[in-house]
Each structure stands twice: as structure tokens, then as C-alpha cells.
Amino acid sequence: MTTAQATITVNDLHKTFRALRRSQRVTALRGVSFEVERGAIFGLLGPNGAGKTTLIKVLLGLVRPSAGGAHLFGLPVGNRTARQRIGYLPEHHRIPRHHTGRSALYYYGGLSGLSPSDVRRREADLLKRVGLHGWGNTSVSKYSKGMLQRLGLAQAMLHDPDLLILDEPTDGVDPVGRREMRAILRDLRHEGKTIFINSHLLQEVELICDRAAVLVRGELRRVGPVQELTQLEQTDVEFTVHGPVAMVRTALEATTPALAESTIVSGNSQLCNFVLSATSPAQLNHCVDQLRRLSLDIVSIVPKRHSLEDAFVRIVSDERTDTTDSKE
Numbered sequence: 186m187t188t189a190q191a192t193i194t195v196n197d198l199h200k201t202f203r204a205l206r207r208s209q210r211v212t213a214l215r216g217v218s219f220e221v222e223r224g225a226i227f228g229l230l231g232p233n234g235a236g237k238t239t240l241i242k243v244l245l246g247l248v249r250p251s252a253g254g255a256h257l258f259g260l261p262v263g264n265r266t267a268r269q270r271i272g273y274l275p276e277h278h279r280i281p282r283h284h285t286g287r288s289a290l291y292y293y294g295g296l297s298g299l300s301p302s303d304v305r306r307r308e309a310d311l312l313k314r315v316g317l318h319g320w321g322n323t324s325v326s327k328y329s330k331g332m333l334q335r336l337g338l339a340q341a342m343l344h345d346p347d348l349l350i351l352d353e354p355t356d357g358v359d360p361v362g363r364r365e366m367r368a369i370l371r372d373l374r375h376e377g378k379t380i381f382i383n384s385h386l387l388q389e390v391e392l393i394c395d396r397a398a399v400l401v402r403g404e405l406r407r408v409g410p411v412q413e414l415t416q417l418e419q420t421d422v423e424f425t426v427h428g429p430v431a432m433v434r435t436a437l438e439a440t441t442p443a444l445a446e447s448t449i450v451s452g453n454s455q456l457c458n459f460v461l462s463a464t465s466p467a468q469l470n471h472c473v474d475q476l477r478r479l480s481l482d483i484v485s486i487v488p489k490r491h492s493l494e495d496a497f498v499r500i501v502s503d504e505r506t507d508t509t510d511s512k513e
Contacts, residue, residue, distance in 0.1 A: 192348055192379040193221035193244065197253035200239050200403075213239040215403040216253070221396070226370060226380045228390035228411070230493075231400035232501055237383050240400070241350060244381070245273060257348065269298070272346035276353045276383075278337040280325050286312060286336055287321040293340040304343065311339045316365055330357030338366065342373075349373065350381045355389055367393045391415070391493035399500050406500050415496050421489040422461045422469060427482035433457045436475040440468065460489065 200214040213236045221227040231237050242248040243255055246263030257267040280289050287308055294304035312321050315335040325333065334357055341349055354370075355363045370380055370393055384390050390397055391411055398408040407414055426433050437459065461472055476483055 190222050191220040191256075192223045192225075192258060193219075193227075193381065194256045194259075195219050195240075195244075195253075196255070198240070198243065198250050198255055199252040200236075200243065200248065201251045213403050214243075214250070217400070217403070217405050218253075219398055219405060219408045221379060221381060223379055224374055224377050225395045226374055226382065226393055228394035228397035229381065229383045229400065230385075230387065230390060230397055230497055234402075235400040236403040237400055238352075241352060241383060244350060245271070269344075270347045272341035272344065272349045274334075274337045274341040274349070274351045274354055276356070278333065280333060280336065282324070282326040284325050285322050286317055286325060286328075286339075289325060289336060290340060290343060294343050297344040299344055307343060307345075311342060314342075314369060315339045316362065331359055331362050334358050335362070335366070338369070346378070348379045348381065350383075352383045353385065354382060355384070355386060363389060387492070387494040387497055397493070399497060401501055407496075411493060415493055423485075423487045423489050424459050424461060424472075424476075425484040425487075426457045426459070426476060427455060427484055428457065428479070429455075430457050432479050432481060433459065433476070436472070436479055436481065439475045440472040456484070 196218055198214050198217040200212070202211045202213060203209075204211050217236075217240065229237055229240065239248060243250055244257065244262055246268055249263075255262045257264070258270060260267040281292075284292060290308050290311065291301060291304050294301075308321065312318055315338050317332065317335055317339065320328070320332065325336065328336065334354065338351070338354060341351065355366055358366060367389070373380060382390065382394065394411055396409060397411050397414060399406045399414070440461075461469065473483065473486075
């Protein structure tokens, strides 16, 4: 079942491959389900062997699912009309070395069904947009890896697709270039394009994606807004308090005796920082009450937020622990 506002809908998707020994089978995807709304930037994360490449190939219509299904724009994956609305940048994109930047666009434009006049109208603006202005007549053999990625993004955008599937789009791009590419992707989102990113650069996903999914051993372990993933099971709150450490410790002991020995991060005679792992809002409020009872000034109370990398490592570690336990 598809949602009207969804560009990508994946329903209970399974994929099993036949191994080298025909009696054995390898399961790459196990009941994967999620949606990507129109105009969103969605990130796919997972360790090596998680099934990310298989999932992308299913979306592109290159691999048939064993069970379940997926739809693009409400049409089954592999539908020709749906495929014409996709721009794809593969990982390790290889552009034939005899091409220049311009001739490569004409080559890929032809593969997308564009006429030379269509490419001619778009090439200059596209090269400028991806930061390759002035490089159109240069052989791609002289391009750096980052420049090749920029050109790959340009060819994916060439036919003005509604959905961009980008596999490691910033791989090999320097920090300035990554910032520029993030700006391009945000502009595309504002234009109503949907962007599906597979990347191992978790910081990039955290900076650009609206939502993300974590795939582990073919199963979808988490899916949701990036902020929600990074705050999963997050209870730590960092306090900055104006006052002597001894008085702060007294307030913590009145809240929970064990806190006083384990949560003082730093402090001096005037300013103290500590982290409270609150088990409930009531405990947090009680701590504030104790600090105020001793006339200590609370400078700030900030919920500590894990990075996406922290969340990812925790999710993958939990999976490995569960797998180990199940074998014992």
C-alpha cells in the first residue's frame, strides 16, 4: 500500500540469493518496510554487508525482490515511466577517460533519452552549479576524485529527475566541496526533489538528511528523523551551576546519593559542571529544587545529544550482542 505523498514506498521487502552451492541461499533483505516522502532527503546507513546495495538495486529495478515489493511514485519498481524520473550516481562512478566534462554530459544525456539540444541548454548551468565552471573542455583524466564526483552529480541531475539516488555522493570530496554539495542538495529539496543517499560518512548524513534508516544484516533496525535517532534513549542532562563544588555535591546527594560520586565533570570555587542521568522528569525537577534550595545559580541546563555516529555504533553493537547471545 502506498501513500500519496511518498516518492518511495517499501513494503515487507525480502531478497534471497542463491549461493555458489545451489543448496545454500543467502538472505540479503528481511522484511524491510519504510517510506520516503516527496521533497525529503533520506539517508540509508548500515555496516558492510547490511544489504544497502541490494536495496538500491531493487529500487532501480536491477534486482527483483523475492517477496514483498517497492513502489516509486506509486508505480512498481522497474516500471519504465518511474525509472525515467530517477537520477542515479553510483558508488565508484567510472567516466570513460576519453571524455571531457562537456562530452560526458552529452554521452550520459543520450543514455537518458535527451537530445543534443536538450543537453546544450543545460550543460553550462549544470557545470556551474556543481562547481566545474571552466572545466567543461578539460579531459576527465585530469579531474581529481572530487571533481569526478561533482561531474557524476551533474549527469544524475541532467534530465531534471524527480528522485535522485546517490551512492556515496561526497566520497573523495574535500570539506569545502562537501559543504557546496550539501548546499546543492538542499536547493534541490527546496525545488521539490526527493533525494535518497547511501553513505558511510555519518556526519554528512546528520548534516543534510531529514530522516534516516539503519539497516543491519538485512533488517531495518531504526528509521525516523535524524534528531529522533540521535536522541534515542537519551536521558543525560548537563548542568552548569554557579557555586562551590561542595555545595553542588550536597544538592546531588539530596537528589540521589550515588550521583555525587560519579557525575561531577569539572568545577572550581565559582563554576561547576555535572551530568545528571535522569531516570524521570521528577528526578530532574528534584535536582533543580535542591540546587535552588541552597541558593545555587543554575547557569544552563542542556540535554546532551549523541551524534549520529554514537547512535549508529550503539544500534550496530546492540545487534552484534543480540546475535552473540542467540548463539550461546
